[in-house]
Amino acid sequence: MRIGKRGDWIAASVGAEIVMMSVIEGKYLGLNEVAARIWSLLDMPQSPDTLCDTLVEEFDVTPETCRAEIDAFIADLDSHRAIEMIP
Template sequence: MSISKQGDWISAKVGDEIVMMSAEEGKYIGLNDVGARIWELLDESKTRDALEARLLEEFDVTPDACRAELDSFLTKLAEFRAITLN
């Protein structure tokens, strides 16, 4: 599955977190440190599998938990129209 950022989302780092806003969508999102890292990784990792591999390297998490949490997070970002999933 390939992933692309979409829309006019702008983001700002606040501590370990990221705050994102889209004027087009009229929405904002606050991302915790893991969500913030995923958002950053989307600039270089364009597939779900590549994201999962990087997260498994960087965080102390089991593959099953990583997969479930990543899929849930990507679904939420897609619902906000911050990314497209292909």
């Protein structure tokens, strides 16, 4: 399974963070530096394993913690309809 962005969300950088808005849903989200990096990586659909591999190289995090945090963040993005699952 790969994860990709839904097309109705617009995003703007604010320093190292991102502020996002869904035009259709009328929802706003603020992303910290790590979440903003994940969002940028989703420009091209990615698997959770690929996301984790990249983040472990870029941030001081263990693979186990990274995967748990990615899974929680992906679930949150999914609950806001910001992403889509691609088989």
